[in-house]
Structure formats: C-alpha cells, structure tokens
Amino acid sequence: MDQGSTLPPRSLSSFLNYALHGSGPMAIPGGIEAVAFMSTPFVNASLDFPDIELIYVASSLASASSESYLRDMGLRQEVYDGYFLPKREETAFYIGTLMNRLKST
Numbered sequence: 001m002d003q004g005s006t007l008p009p010r011s012l013s014s015f016l017n018y019a020l021h022g023s024g025p026m027a028i029p030g031g032i033e034a035v036a037f038m039s040t041p042f043v044n045a046s047l048d049f050p051d052i053e054l055i056y057v058a059s060s061l062a063s064a065s066s067e068s069y070l071r072d073m074g075l076r077q078e079v080y081d082g083y084f085l086p087k088r089e090e091t092a093f094y095i096g097t098l099m100n101r102l103k104s105t
Helices: 012-021 064-072 077-087
Strands: 032-038 052-057 094-099
Touching: 064 077
Parallel strands: none
Antiparallel strands: 032 052, 052 094
C-alpha cells in the first residue's frame, strides 16, 4: 500500500460531502468508527450488562490534535515526545477501553 488508508479529517471535499449529503468522515460521531461491548469473567452475569466497552477510532494518538488530549489525561510531555511524536506522520488507529459501571469504595 503506497498511501494511507484513512481519510483526511479536514478537507473541503469532506466538508461539502457532509454539508450537502450528511455523509463522509465528518458524519462519524466524535470520530468513533465502531463500538463493541464485552463481558469479562468479573461481571455479575445476572445483570445481563457488559462491563467493558471498546471504541475503535480511525485516528492516531500521535496526531497533533491528540497531543493536548493526552496531556489533559495526565500523560507527561516527555513520554509523548519520546513515544508518540516520532510516529506523528504514520497512519494508525487505536482501540480505547472503557470500564462500564464502575463502583467506588
């Protein structure tokens, strides 16, 4: 594959496609491509409700727009610069994990 497989997030064609047809990459809610729910062995099976949510995002955590997000989440700048920054121009995706129904003690 000679080119990236993701669409440019900000382009005139993406904007026009969304404005005229309500479709394209700007129509994806929050950039999330897909969501999956799973039950781990730790869930109370009688509740019939999954305890893990996976979100699939067609974006890279190394992108410039993700840098401030990761900083807000507590990632130190030197960690970002050492790991994510060198990968900034690479095509990527990530799967985020969310724990549902957390219980504080």
